[in-house]
Amino acid sequence: MSFRDAVENFYERLVIDAIEATRKPEDTPDYLADVMCVALNRLPPRYYRHTVDMMFYLADEELKGMRDKSLSAVKNARDFVREHQRE
Structure with missing residues (x-):
């Protein structure tokens, strides 16, 4: 294991949970990846090495x-991505 693989951002897990909680049938993987990127960019990083x-x-x-900040960031990111989708 590389030292690069030993560090994670705790908000990633929280944003994934928030996305799953607000997921809709029409959400595509690309749309959700964009939502995740936008949401994470609006949250402060919180790095850790061991979940425990x-x-x-x-x-x-x-x-x-x-968790509340993550859910809010995901809701706002959904709106942002929907408004700025390329066609």
Whole structure:
């Protein structure tokens, strides 16, 4: 394993969860990938090496806030991508 593979952004998982929670039948993989990129670009990075460490040191209120921010970022990203789709 490379050191590059040892670091992850915690918001990636939260954004994926938010996308899955708001997924619609007409959503294409390309559309969802664009939504994910836009949402992640609007959130601060939160890097970690081990998921267990992140979950252990993260307060419940902080995690709830991060989930709420992720859901809001995904909703806004959906609107942005829909309004700026190439035809």
